[in-house]
Structures are given as structure tokens and as C-alpha cells.
Amino acid sequence: MDRDPAQRPPVLLVHGIRTSRSMWRGQVEALTAAGVTALAIDLPAHGDRIGEPFSLDAAFAAIDDAIASLGGRVVLVGLSLGGYLSIEYAGRRPEKVALLVASSCFTVPKGVGLAGYRGLARAIRRLPDRGSWLNDTMARLAVGQAAATDIGAGGVALDAMDETLAAVGQTDPISSLARYDGPVWFVTGALDHFRLDQRRYRAARPEAPFIVVPRASHLVSLVAPEAFTRIVLDAVQAAPDDVAAEPSDDFPSEG
Template sequence: MTRPPILFVHGIRTSSSMWRGQVDAARSAGLVAAAVDLPGHGSRIGGAFSIDAAVDAIDEAVDSLGGRVVLVGLSLGGYIGITYAARRPEKVALLVASSCFTLPRGVGLAGYRVLARVIHRLPDRGRWLNDTMARLAVGSTAAEDIGSGGVALDVMDETLAAIGGTRPIADLARYPGPVWFVTGALDHFRLDERSFRRARPEAPVIVVPRASHLVSLVAPAAFARIVRDAVAAAPDRPSGSEDETD
């Protein structure tokens, strides 16, 4: 039985290039894998970000992979992945939501948006700060993956504003398929983890030891194993589906 392909969805400011190592690892294991650029990021830098446009971008990528995927999103990609799964449940065989367990609302979101505006006023719009923090967080090689697809410095505030309009807890409840939660033990985006667990109490919660927010880059081998296990666990396409593969 052919397993569903994997589609990776990136975090804020970065692009599909942050997933290069994970895409290569999946393909080396004999799986089909790709990563998508969200609006205003990567190959789409210069465009506007919106939730509807992000869903459309994922839709296009999912269709190019055959119409049904294991959807893996981290941080921004996790929130968008949850939204997409709720809107297009028939296209998501299994959802891996990673590093997105703080609800995007209230004082925390407002403070993050203020910080984004302040950084954007720097002479280089925050590029040096972004690159330096990336190197400190994940090391030089992974930082190169983060930045090689471009850094979306001009769309950060509007992206945060759009994410503030999502409802991840309600969307998790709406999506009928399986969900896996993945986080680093040191991730700072775990403030509302209990709410996410309550929304899907049957979902496994995988905590990667000593890993921080960018768990796929800090602990790439562990994350790749989790993705392979998720693909193996994804349910087969329902019997009678038009493009079922034997």
C-alpha cells in the first residue's frame, strides 16, 4: 500500500527552505515529500498574507501531490495546518501540529506585533537580528536552511494579525482525522498546551527532549523519525475513494 505524501508548512519569516533536511530525510526513506511557501514568504515574498491565501497555497501544493497528504506544520505552519485540516479534512490523512501550543490572542500576540513593528524600523528591517538569532538558536547549517529561501521581513505584522483571527481549538475539534502534537521540551510556545490536549485528548503528544521551538532544526533526526512514524500511522484512503491506490 502506497503511503500518503508529506507536505511541510514553514514558520513565520522563513520559507519552504527550512524543511530541506526533512524533505531529504523523507525521500531517503522512500517517501514522497515536499514543502510549500506561504503567501508573503519564500517564492511568494512581496505578496500579502491572509489565511484564505495560505489555504489556497496549501491546496495547490496538496493537489500537486495527489490530493491527500500527511500535513506537517511548525509554529505559523502549525496554526495554518490546523486551519487547513478543519477546512479541507478530506485532503489531510493525518495532521502533525508542532510548536504551536500558545493561543494567538491577547497580550502575548499584541506584544509580539509591537516587537515586529519595532524590528521593522531598524535600518536593515531586522535582517541582521534575524540571522544572528537563527544561528544562535539552531547553528550555522540549519540557519542557512532557514534563510536560503529568503526572509519575509515585511509581512510579519500582517501575518501575526491574520493568525490572531484563527481559532485553533475549535478547528482541531472540527477536523475528524488523526492529529499528532509535537513540541520541544524547551519550547516557549506551550502556554496553552492543556487546551490543545483537551481539544483532542486521543492525540499523542510527543515532547522531544532538550529541543526548543524550532524542533525540526534543533533535533532533525528525532523529528524525521516522528514524521516517518506519522506517515506509517496515517489511515488508508476510505474504501471507494476515486484515487485509492492498492
């Protein structure tokens, strides 16, 4: 039986690189309509905080403040950059995370891959418009015009990518997953390219469901917003005491 909305933990949503809390508009509206308290934040150097430096400490302070405003314990949902940060945060502050939903972050941010992304970020930043046209065009192609509007509504952090990637390279998602003793759900799109190390993630938390959204790509919450929202609602029902609950059968699970 579904728990009363007042008994459900609130949801905190952490966005991807260069975008902002506006990417979660659809989820916040749907969760609120379902009676679930939901909050999306801007990370340092993103959204309303464009111009600030990015660091892990500053990012975790933003998450700390948001969790405090929500009562001290949340279902923590992060995608891409937000997924890496949420995993690291849960490993450092497990008592504040009732359930962790980590999405689109299943390549360990180290080595040649990370160096390549940082090099690309520096090259894009040297373009005359600092990559604005390229970012907008790729967003429309990846998620469609409506979702691209949500991505850009809070501003695009064109200058933050390299320093943000450098900071993410300091995280250790595999060790953090091992340190966090609460329930974890992994979510990815079937077409996501950030799945190179998914076996290591699953080995770190073999009991965690690995939910694959069909036909969805890296930005799964924007490509398949209704599906992603249903997964989050399932997670809210599963946390914090009904931790053995499984996601609905609407999506294939490899866990």
C-alpha cells in the same frame, strides 16, 4: 509491518514565519530517501513569494494547490506559523488531511501575547536594516550555523511578520481541532516557549499523542532534525488506515 512506499500518503510541510520552504531541506531529503513523497511550499509573502500580501485565504490556496499536486490527500506537517495554519486548514478541509502533525504552536494566538508579538514586529521593522542582522544572529544562536543557513536559503520575509501575525490571530486552533475528525499528533521541543495553552489543545483532542523532543526548543525540526524526521515517518506509517499506531518509544509522549 511497514507499508510499501507507494502505499504511503505523501507529506506536505508548511514552514514558520519569516522563513520559507528551505527550512525543511533536511526533512525533504530524508523522507525522499526513505521512499516517501514530500513537498515543502512557500507561503504568501515568504520565500519565492516575498512581496506578495499574506492572508489566510491565500495561504490556504497555496496548501490546496500543493495537496492537489500530491494527489488530493496528505500527511500535513506544520511548525509554528505552519502549525497554526495546518490546524485551521484541517478543520476547514478535513477530507484532504490523512493525518495532522502540529508542532510548536501550543499558545492560542489571541490577546495580550499576540499584541505583544505584533508590537515587537513593528519595532524590528523600523530598524535600519529592518531586522536582518537581528534575525540572522538569533537564528545562529537558536539552531546553529548549518540550520540557520537552511532558514535563510529561501530568503527572509523581513516585512511580513506583522500582517502575518494579524492573520494568524483570526484562526481558532481549539475549535479547528474539534472539527477535524482525523488523527492528530502534537510535537514540541522540551524547551519550547509556545506551550502556554497545551492543556487546551490536549483537551480538544485527548487521544492525540503529545510528543516532546528532549533538549529541543521552538524550532524543533531544525534543532533536532533526525528526531523530527523519525516522528514524521512514524506518522506516515500511521496514516490513513492504521490510525491507532503510536509514535516510536524514542521520545516521551504525554498523550
